[in-house]
Amino acid sequence: MDRREGLARDITLEGVAKIFGTQGRLVEAVAPTDLVLKAGTTTALVGPSGCGKSTLLRLIAGLDLPTEGRITIGAETPAEMRGRAGLAVAFQDPALLPWRTVAGNVALGRSLARMPRDAAAVAELIRLVGLEGFEDRRPAELSGGMRQRAAIARALAGLPELLLLDEPFGAVDELTRDRLNAELPPLWEARGATAVLVTHSISEAVRLSDRILVMTPRPARIAADITVTLPRGEARDPASEAFRKTCAQVLAALREHQLPDSIAAQ
Amino acid sequence: MPAAPLFGRRLTRGLWVLLILLCWEGLARLSASAFVIAAPSQILHYSATHADLLWRAFLTTLWAAARGFFWGNLAGVTLALVAVLLPRSERLLSTLALLVFCLPLVATGPILRVLYGPGDGPQVTLAALAVYYTTFLPVLVGLRAVPQGWRDLVRSYGRGGLTLLREVRLPAALPYAVAGLQIAAPAAFLGAMVGEFTGAERGLGVLTVRAMRALDLPATWSIAVIAAGASVAAFSTIGALGRRLDLAPPEVLLAAPVARARNRWEGPAHAALATLAVLMLWQGTMDAFGLPPFFAKRPGDVWDYLVTDAAARARLWDALAETLSMAVPGYLCGLAAGAGLAMLLVLAPRLSAATLPLAIALRSVPIVATAPLIVWALGRGGAGTVTVVAMMIFFPTLVACRHGLARTPRAVLDVFAVYAASPLRRLLGAQLAAMLPAFFASARMAIPAAILAVTTAEWLATGRGIGALMATVASTSDYNMLWSAITLIGLAAVLAHALVFALERWVLARTNPEQLIR
Ligand SMILES: Nc1ncnc2c1ncn2[C@@H]1O[C@H](COP(=O)(O)OP(=O)(O)OP(=O)(O)O)[C@@H](O)[C@H]1O
Numbered sequence: 001m002d003r004r005e006g007l008a009r010d011i012t013l014e015g016v017a018k019i020f021g022t023q024g025r026l027v028e029a030v031a032p033t034d035l036v037l038k039a040g041t042t043t044a045l046v047g048p049s050g051c052g053k054s055t056l057l058r059l060i061a062g063l064d065l066p067t068e069g070r071i072t073i074g075a076e077t078p079a080e081m082r083g084r085a086g087l088a089v090a091f092q093d094p095a096l097l098p099w100r101t102v103a104g105n106v107a108l109g110r111s112l113a114r115m116p117r118d119a120a121a122v123a124e125l126i127r128l129v130g131l132e133g134f135e136d137r138r139p140a141e142l143s144g145g146m147r148q149r150a151a152i153a154r155a156l157a158g159l160p161e162l163l164l165l166d167e168p169f170g171a172v173d174e175l176t177r178d179r180l181n182a183e184l185p186p187l188w189e190a191r192g193a194t195a196v197l198v199t200h201s202i203s204e205a206v207r208l209s210d211r212i213l214v215m216t217p218r219p220a221r222i223a224a225d226i227t228v229t230l231p232r233g234e235a236r237d238p239a240s241e242a243f244r245k246t247c248a249q250v251l252a253a254l255r256e257h258q259l260p261d262s263i264a265a266q
Numbered sequence: 267m268p269a270a271p272l273f274g275r276r277l278t279r280g281l282w283v284l285l286i287l288l289c290w291e292g293l294a295r296l297s298a299s300a301f302v303i304a305a306p307s308q309i310l311h312y313s314a315t316h317a318d319l320l321w322r323a324f325l326t327t328l329w330a331a332a333r334g335f336f337w338g339n340l341a342g343v344t345l346a347l348v349a350v351l352l353p354r355s356e357r358l359l360s361t362l363a364l365l366v367f368c369l370p371l372v373a374t375g376p377i378l379r380v381l382y383g384p385g386d387g388p389q390v391t392l393a394a395l396a397v398y399y400t401t402f403l404p405v406l407v408g409l410r411a412v413p414q415g416w417r418d419l420v421r422s423y424g425r426g427g428l429t430l431l432r433e434v435r436l437p438a439a440l441p442y443a444v445a446g447l448q449i450a451a452p453a454a455f456l457g458a459m460v461g462e463f464t465g466a467e468r469g470l471g472v473l474t475v476r477a478m479r480a481l482d483l484p485a486t487w488s489i490a491v492i493a494a495g496a497s498v499a500a501f502s503t504i505g506a507l508g509r510r511l512d513l514a515p516p517e518v519l520l521a522a523p524v525a526r527a528r529n530r531w532e533g534p535a536h537a538a539l540a541t542l543a544v545l546m547l548w549q550g551t552m553d554a555f556g557l558p559p560f561f562a563k564r565p566g567d568v569w570d571y572l573v574t575d576a577a578a579r580a581r582l583w584d585a586l587a588e589t590l591s592m593a594v595p596g597y598l599c600g601l602a603a604g605a606g607l608a609m610l611l612v613l614a615p616r617l618s619a620a621t622l623p624l625a626i627a628l629r630s631v632p633i634v635a636t637a638p639l640i641v642w643a644l645g646r647g648g649a650g651t652v653t654v655v656a657m658m659i660f661f662p663t664l665v666a667c668r669h670g671l672a673r674t675p676r677a678v679l680d681v682f683a684v685y686a687a688s689p690l691r692r693l694l695g696a697q698l699a700a701m702l703p704a705f706f707a708s709a710r711m712a713i714p715a716a717i718l719a720v721t722t723a724e725w726l727a728t729g730r731g732i733g734a735l736m737a738t739v740a741s742t743s744d745y746n747m748l749w750s751a752i753t754l755i756g757l758a759a760v761l762a763h764a765l766v767f768a769l770e771r772w773v774l775a776r777t778n779p780e781q782l783i784r
């Protein structure tokens with residue numbers, strides 16, 4: 001049904017590291033990392049604030065270049081993939097254009113991806129993220145969580161093969177989040193798209209992903225690589241024993257690596 | 267809104283206007299012997315008896331100003347687009363644009379007159395020259411005032427600079443463009459009037475020169491009032507149009523992000539390149555159009571003249587020293603007054619309700635029309651000229667600083683509010699840092715404005731300094747001296763600009779480092 005169906009390919013990181021240098025001060029954000037993310041899977045990145053998750057996401061999108069190592073998506077570089085509008089990012093800061101309405105911002109996700117106008121598809125996405133009735137409002141009139149939802153709708157609008165979500169539901173209330181967690185993933189999973197998701201919610205990570213990477217404090221290193229063996233989709237029951245066990249596993253991994261080396265050494 | 271309070275407010279406003287007019291009338295009558303202030307009744311009488319003359323002159327000036335406004339803004343927007351699309355050219359373009367803007371209108375006027383001959387070519391050109399920079403700069407700022415997040419969004423779809431321009435930069439720049447056009451409207455009027463000083467046949471500028479020669483007080487005041495009224499009307503019309511477009515007001519008025527030199531030689535290298543480009547442009551256009559060397563002096567001629575003629579050198583030097591002794595204090599006073607009042611208004615917001623409309627109205631008054639009046643009022647000593655310069659700078663600085671102060675992030679202000687910090691504490695702790703970029707941007711913009719004000723005042727009123735020198739040598743066809751004076755003024759402006767720029771970088775690197783990054 002979709003021109004991009006089945007095109008998704010593995011994401012390969014080989015020795016990827018990122019060091020920021022501002023005014024002579026060097027900040028090592030991502031320690032050298034080797035990683036393969038399977039095509040068509042959803043991976044969650046969890047880790048303490050400031051550890052380098054967003055940085056890793058930006059590297060995968062090719063928005064920043066790694067200081068060392070290289071990233072490929074199938075046979076392509078991230079830049080090549082972007083060149084044919086194969087990926088979309090929902091940024092941590094929604095970055096909506098203030099002069100466009102909600103509908104206009106969502107439609108921008110299609111037009112930037114060089115897809116024809118489709119008011120019905122845009123309206124459907126707006127409905128899915130629960131913003132119906134706000135189509136004609138400007139971002140300034142929305143709450144923080146509403147803006148985030150508009151940004152997610154925009155990212156989904158271009159039907160990307162690779163979807164990068166940076167704390168997409170961070171400012172959304174528990175109930176709405178629950179609904180979005182149930183309704184949105186099928187949109188990309190059904191198309192076989194790959195997704196990488198940064199989240200601070202352990203249960204959300206377990207709910208949405210096939211694999212959870214627990215990161216250490218800065219510089220980000222993969223502390224634990226947890227495969228989620230629960231059934232996908234609605235069959236994944238947050239009340240089940242297996243679900244709670246996976247959550248506990250993630251929490252334990254986070255605890256173990258909670259303190260930055262400098263503090264732990266004291 | 268119920269009718270009664272609205273009517274009441276109109277009534278109070280009307281009473282205020284009446285009161286001011288009465289005070290003005292009284293003051294004028296009391297000081298009649300000092301020969302400075304024309305009373306409203308005199309102005310009215312003059313305007314009524316000379317309505318036809320004034321109306322025709324006004325239309326002439328308006329037509330020239332309108333065409334200059336169009337061409338100047340077109341040039342400003344085009345330059346800004348080129349600078350954004352070809353980032354490597356930005357510094358060179360900015361420097362060139364600044365240099366040309368720093369050429370004193372008072373001096374380019376006579377040269378353009380010789381070039382164009384009779385007609386309104388010089389008026390239109392000067393009007394265009396007076397506006398293109400004040401449009402170029404805000405539009406450039408608007409085009410570049412694009413948060414990283416929006417840029418990343420466009421990049422994440424693999425789209426390039428043109429998409430960014432269409433979807434993000436142009437809409438983001440629109441409110442800045444409106445702000446620039448607003449400032450440009452009175453400037454175009456001013457440019458057209460200066461053009462008319464230099465031997466036009468018709469127009470308000472011609473009438474001004476005549477009235478001043480004849481020491482005709484009511485006439486001078488009438489023209490000033492008409493010019494001011496037209497400018498205020500244009501200023502508010504464009505503002506209203508901007509509001510109709512439902513644009514968010516620009517976040518920064520004029521603060522161009524300060525590009526950081528990659529290494530220590532980059533700044534000087536760019537300066538050298540810009541100087542070379544200017545010299546080549548100067549020589550090149552003159553050769554290309556085959557302008558007669560009698561009046562179209564080349565860079566080499568100016569150099570020879572200044573090197574060989576010691577008397578000329580001394581004369582020029584004295585004039586420059588005289589001019590700077592007026593311009594520098596006026597410049598500093600204007601900046602200090604503008605920034606000071608902006609901060610005061612934050613501490614005492616009630617004051618602002620009263621002063622701001624006045625400030626905005628005065629900002630749009632063409633200073634050329636009022637300069638002679640101020641100098642007459644304060645005498646031909648230094649005070650008058652210094653005041654003219656300070657006034658020219660005060661209002662834009664005030665407005666820019668207020669924009670800057672208003673830019674303090676809401677959340678930061680909330681933090682101070684939570685701790686019930688005093689307004690002073692809030693000002694020093696949060697708002698001052700937000701104001702500085704706007705302040706410095708307006709300090710840079712104020713340099714050409716100061717030069718324009720000081721040379722105009724010298725030419726029209728005091729008869730001293732480099733402004734008067736240029737007027738004299740233009741009328742005696744001493745083009746060597748004229749070109750030398752222009753060169754020197756341009757050089758002084760660029761040096762002053764470099765000085766302010768260095769100070770700006772030094773201060774902002776400590777207070778607002780984010781302004782310095784790309
Ligand atoms: N452009 C930059 N320049 C310099 N340092 C940066 C830059 N971007 C990020 N950093 C640094 O890299 C580190 C990781 O930042 P990053 O935004 O990736 O964290 P994060 O894991 O996403 O945190 P959070 O969960 O709070 O969003 C931080 O210490 C930050 O200071």
Ligand SMILES: [Mg+2]
Nearest residue numbers: 053054092166
């Ligand atoms: Mg982050």
